Amino acid sequence: MTASLVEEENNRTVSVLLSVPPSRLYDYAVPPGINVLPGDIVDVPLGKRRVLGVVWGPGSRLRPSIKIKPLLGKRQMTGLSLELSRLVDWVANYYLAPPGLVLRMVLSTPSALQERKPxxxxxxxxxxxxxxxxxxxxxxxxxxxxxxxxxxxxxxxxxxxxxxxxxxxxxxxxxxxxxQLQPESEPPNPDYQVSQLSPDQERSAEVLCRAVTDRKSGVKLLDGVTGAGKTEVYFEAIAAAIRREGQALVLIPEIALTEDWIRRFQGRFGVRPWAWHSEIGLTTRRETWRQANSSSPGVFVGTRSALFLPFQKLGLIIVDEEHDPSYKQEDGVVYNARDVAIMRGRFASCPVILVSATPSLETHHNVEVGRYEKLSLPRRFGLSSLPDIEAIDMRVNPPVAGRWISPRLDQVLRQTMQEGSQTLLFLNRRGYAPLTLCGACGFRIECKSCSAWLVEHRESSLLTCHHCGHQEIRPKCCPRCAALDSMVACGPGVERLAEEVNKFVPEARVRLMTSDTIKSGGEAKVLVQDMLAGNIDILIGTQMVTKGFHFPSLTLVGVIDADLGLSGGNLRAGERSMQLLSQVSGRAGRENKSGRAILQTYVPEHPIMAALIQGDRDKFVREELEARRQAGMPPFNRLVGMIVASASQQYAFEVARLLVRKAPVVSGFEIFGPAPAPIALLRGKYRFRILVRTPRKYGLQALLRSWLDRLDWSKEVSVKVDVDPYSFT
Ligand SMILES: [Zn+2]
Ligand SMILES: [Zn+2]
The missing domain is CATH 1.10.10 (Arc Repressor Mutant, subunit A)
Incomplete structure (x- = not known):
């Protein structure tokens, strides 16, 4: 080697993405004797600290100056794949997040980055x-x-x-x-217990398997009614990925569903998959991360953060219940896991399968314009048929005073019990009563830190704020007029519904299923077992029960307040309501017993009720898409929500006004607000909303960045940017 080459080698610099603030790229010199490649995980000095980063590319300067410090060392492990680095860049750019913050989600398991000790x-x-x-x-x-x-x-x-x-x-x-170190786990066996598929299922499975075998990137929508056997179909795609010795990732929306899913997977493939969510222990976490960062085949199931596992041989991504709002991460890096999954599939050149009985309007639209390929399963599997859905007009047939269950639902419920079948009562309201007010002066008990009512929970005998978690004891006298015993519970929550059932159907064995009673996957598992064993007659639940559970003896679903989701008037109210109501109705009659769903409503003529009763989902989808098109709303245009928040109402409002005043003036860029957010006070912070709308094909991110980077505001004010917002509160 000539002298100049040696010198050049010694002077090499690389740019390293730091996983801690300032979370961006820095140049470091590569000391002699160390060889690094893009993707390698390295330790670097930052001030006096030693921090973790990833080599992102060549240094930005040609020759290291005095200021450039040498990196401290390289972790002896496989580095990030190119596709994952590209994903990190894409997420940071699209969602306007610091790239290092996105990288942090990848390097979330420090113990996995240590060398293995015996x-x-x-x-x-x-x-x-x-x-x-x-x-x-x-x-x-x-x-x-x-x-x-x-x-x-x-x-x-x-x-x-x-x-x-x-x-x-x-x-x-x-x-x-x-x-011996952790033994290699047994790989899943694609031929362990092959499912018997219907001709419909067979056709869809074939298309999916071909996409996996040909390693064709692209998005497929598996659109099948509840109980159509969608899982069995995509299991075949997983089998194809395993046969190719690849890795498959399955995203599910909720931890509570994991155990049930794993049980079905084990039945099909003979082994447990690798699980990834916030409840797994440190050892499992470390081993799952390492397994992903290897080239051995494996199947991974997890909630949205599993998307950032360091897969080396990703051959398939499945997003189950793709419409579910839980895929939207609202804190830290604000992203939609469904959309990030699609990008990861593109970078990794592997197919992505979206699965749902009630696909989101975005997905329907993408099918319509030919971006996604749709595979339909229009019938339920085997002998089961879709439930009959009937609406009860509560204006004509109201419940008797003090009750929430109408006479008609009461009658069918008793009949169902006599037949030895199970009933699900759905009410999307946790606690006992959503509002406590004074019967004497009308005073409503609100949270002191949020603009929200306190919800009474009898189980804990506390009034609770569902936004900030604040709890207080129910006062004996009115805080305003001091009248004694004047506080009245208004409206029903699931606890109050359970009280009603216990009073009027005392022989029924009743169980609650809400985020207050089911706090872990283990608790969900116990409840599912009790349902399957027939130890429960009536299950009362919030939206948690709508998510993919399979109870063969459940034949009646009663929706206590089908109108609940229609109010609020936000962009997705109709779509969400339709999804919730069809998902919950779909819990009825899953095997050879026929099912029935009863919706209690004050607006039976509403298009959503009509579509549900007639079983014409697609008509609703067409009309809703047309309404969005006319209003210029997503998926036809793009929205960015911004929340400006501060403990000082004045500061928050001033910054919000500054943002609007300095907004880019270019055609196609529209800005609305500032307006007080629907939850105008949250955890003691005043909140103002700004909404930006642009056409879909638009250099939105660059424009947003140049706008926001130019402005400066007090540290007491935070600005949260939410690209493709889901929540409008
Ligand atoms: Zn009062
Ligand atoms: Zn609160």
């Missing part, structure tokens, strides 16, 4: 104690079956306390030893 475990020394208790016998059995194990695994598998193991060690029957 684990300390126990092995059988060969000697046996004189007294062998059943517990001790189980420990030896586990060790003879599995070889040396870590303490936690022995305790779990043998169902003994750690003391039993320690005692055996003290007596010399077990010895501590380094054990």
């Amino acid at each position: 684990l300390k475990g126990y092995r059988d020394s060969g000697s046996r104690p004189q007294r062998i208790t059943p517990q001790r016998a189980r420990v030896f059995e586990v060790l003879s079956k599995c070889g040396p194990c870590v303490l936690g695994d022995i305790v779990r598998s043998a169902n003994v306390s750690p003391g039993v193991v320690k005692q055996l060690e003290n007596e010399g029957h077990l010895v501590v030893s380094d054990i």
